[in-house]
Structure formats: C-alpha cells, structure tokens
Amino acid sequence: MTEPASLPASLAPWVESVVGTIQVARDASHARTNSQVWEVTSRTGRYFVKVAPKAVFYTRETRAYGEAVRRLGYANAPALKNSSAELLALTLTAVDGEPLKSEASPARRRAAHEQAGRLLHRFHDALPNHEAQTEAANAVEATVAGLEKHLAAASGHLSGTEADMLRHLVSTLPGLRPLLAGLLHGDFWERNMLWNGQRCALIDYERSTPGPLVADFVKLATAVWPDHPELGTALFAGYGRTLSAVEQQALVAFAAADAASALAYGPRHGDTHVTARGRRTVERLAREGLR
Template structure:
C-alpha cells in the first residue's frame, strides 16, 4: 500500500514574470488586509529591502513560536529563496511556516490564500489554508495538504489522467474568479516590455538570433489586444500538485498574480504534454473548453517569453536544466 503524506513544500521555481482543511489549533486571523495588485503593478522598495538584515533560521522559528505557538520541527525547502518549516500547532495539528524574503511574493501568496482560494469549492481540490500571517516578518502559517507529489512518478497512467482532469477543473475555476485588474499597463503593452526586461538582464547569455526570433514572435504585443488578465497560479505543474489517491492538491502560490491564462499552461505545453499528449486532452476535458489561444501565435509568444526567461534566469542562478529547457523551446 502506498504511503500517504502531508506536503506543502516550497519548490525553487523561476520568477513568475516569465511564466512570469482547517486546523483548529492555530489562530486564523490575518494581521493585515492587503490590496495586492498583480506582479507588474507592484513597486518593490529595493533600498528598504537592502537595509533590512536577513534573519537567520532561529530568529524566524522563534518569532513563529512566540506569535502562534508553532513548533518548527524540520526545514523542508530545497534551498530556494523562500524558507519552509514543517511543524505542529499547539494542538498537534500539522502546519507549515513559510518565510518570504521579498514582500512581493509574500503579498502574492497571502492574497491567493486569503482571497482567491476560499472562493473555489473545497471539493474540487485539497489546498493550503492561511492560518495566520505577518507582513512585517514576511511569514505565512499555512495548513498542511494531503498527498504525495505528482512529479515523483509513482502514479499509474490511469491516475495521471484523473489528476490532469482534476487540474483542469481547478484551473477553470481559478481563471473564472471575478478579479479587478488594477494594472494601468495593458497586457498587449506589458508583453513586449517583459521581453525587453529579460533582454536588458541577459548580460550576453542570449544569442543575437534568439533575441531577433523572440522580438519577432512577440512583436508589438497587439496579438494580446483582445485578451485579459485572470487569476493565475503561474507555476502550475506536477511539482506543485499532490495526489492522495482520490483528490488533487495544489500548493505553492507565491507566484500567483493576474496574468494571461496561457502562463498557467506553458510548463505543461512544453513539458508533460509533449511526452503524453493524451494528458492534455484529459486536462482540457476538465477545463471545459479549448482556449482559442492554445495553439495559435499567442501561445507561441508565451512559450518564447518563457524560454527567454529560462535562459537568462537559469544562467544567472546556475540552473542548467532550466537553461536547457529554454534553449530547447527556442530551437
């Protein structure tokens, strides 16, 4: 019989800019209600961040113990930007403590957990619940989610089709949430600006023909003139899905913000679905429609922007597999 577990792991994932059950023992009050806008509309105070010392692990866990009586038992993140501890609340119930070094990612995950997920029917997917938070400390106290990581490769072919259908159902509901796009920059203008941002950061890692190809593919952004931003996870892939044998679980919402819906499918389009096209059909069956942008120039542009980001970010952070993925997409 397969082992079942409780997971909420912060996976080291690329910047979303290029993709860009209640626990009674913990308090659930949120210390501050935020008006969190999407990623391109958030201004990060770099000077303030630079002046703020980075806390060590003991300081973070001591703060959580003092605030919420959370007992941090082990650190479970693989060494990415966020730090995550598994532990227990005062009544012994499992939970996770997550520390964000950047206010932007804290606000994005806090908003998704506090505002977006409660609007989606619980029976559609297991998902983390926000138990408490501190913006000042960059902390989120989050409920555990049942299941094993889908990326572990232990699920049967039949289970994978069920999983992909359920991921489609959940994403459909996420994309249909009523949200207000407060970004003054239209999506059609934002797309070429994102590309230029990566080109400016490239520091020689992009070839001239890759820049020309990407610029031509995205053009002036008018491809997206009739599209709108929706609530997006922005890192929607098997490493952020859990499976308990019956129901899907979705984790890691630190990149969640309003975006073109294609960015939630790009990882699948260039990865899992390339290897198993039938899984895409199961996903789309759950999603309930065949998006008109999925196989046209808009998806090509999204994949290109994703790939450019993979090459630049992956090179700068020594993520060779990410660089290889980006280059393969651009080939």
C-alpha cells in the same frame, strides 16, 4: 515555548502563538537561496510556515488566500491559518499528497491533471474578466518590454537568428489583446500539484497576480505537453474549455518570452532544468511552433 533548531528564533514565538507548542520542525525549503519553508507539527496538527522572499510575494499570496483559494474546496488546497506582514510569514494547514512526479502511472497522472484543470478554472474565476483586463494589459506590455533585457542576458545561449525569432513572436502579443483575464496561479506546473493517489491539491500562490489566463499554461505547454499531449487534453477537460485560436497564438508568444527568461536565469543560477526548458522551447519554436 520551544525554540526548534530548524526554525529561526525570530519566527518561532509567532508560529507557536498560532499553532501552539511546536513538537517537531523540519526545514522544507526548495533548493534555492531565497526559499524559506518549514513543516511544523503541534498538538493541533501539521502545518507549513513560509517566509516570503519579498513583500510583493507576501502580498500576492495573502491576496490569493483571501480571494481565491477558498474556492477550491476543502482538502484541495492549504488553508491560511494566520499571517504576519511584519515577518512576511504565513502559517498554512498541510494537505495530503506529494508533488506530482513524471514517473506516476499514466492513468493517475491524467487524473491529476484533469483535477488540476478543474481547480485552476475555479481559481481563475475568482477575479472576473472585466476587473482583470487593465492588469492583464499591463502584463502583456511588461512581457514585451522586458524581452530585450532577457535576450541580452541569454546572448551566449542564443544565436542571432533565434533571438530574432523570439523578438518576432513576442512582438505579436499586443495585437492579440484583449485576452481573457482573471487571477493567475502564476506557477502552475506539476511541482505545485500535490497528489495523494486519489486527489490533486494546488499549492504555492506567491506568484499569483491578475493577468491573461493563457499565461498560466506556459510551463506545462513547454515542459510537459510536448512529450505527453494526453495530459494537456486531460487538463483542459477538467478546465472546461480549450484555448481559443487567439489564446493559442498568445501561448506561443508567451512561450517565446519564457524561453528568453529561462536562458537568462538558468545559466546564471546553475539551474540546469530551467536552462534545458528554455533551450528546448527555442528549438521547438524554430522547428514547428508550439502546437
């Protein structure tokens, strides 16, 4: 058994029991302190090993693989090779492709979004609406209840008028229930769409949880679609339906909550991209809503 330098000694024996002797290991973590991901190669293939930062993320991701990911089809998502609750670790098969980039050709980017919409619909349908309604209602309540904490943390980046606007928009959420519900991906945006030139695959399910389906569209609606509305059109063509009028209202409210969260998180962690997304959303909501 080998002990690759980039794979912790506490993790390597378990990984090799799953995939065989490791030939190559590479740190593939995201640029944040709690990300622990490695790409490993053995005689049996190429894999990714992921250690969840918290037990709740491990539970969410293993549930997603057990209940929903298999619905996406071969090569459209990784497969769970094995998992360890003790280590909070998962070994996943690798799928071809790189995270979708904004500089991809317009035609390929549209194709990727349309395929991603089809995959997301399959994922959402893994949990029927009636089974997800209680947790969706809880998610709405948590969004409303958590707003003041985010606004307090973001106070240096919001005017009083802007904060009141966000409060008003988020306060409309309870009146919009019940929203269509299912199993959310939880982090649905281009970073988690792998594109190999012909096919889109979805990855990263640690934030998957039951909730209102519209919540899965917030990141794209605030960060991508303002400049590229054609990508929203393509995604919903793949998804098989557009948002209802009530879901459109809910999308605005969830975007307002996301902006407050982004302006609380981004500056504190030095994440300029998250901060910019939050700031831009606030300005756009103040100017025109989220159409």
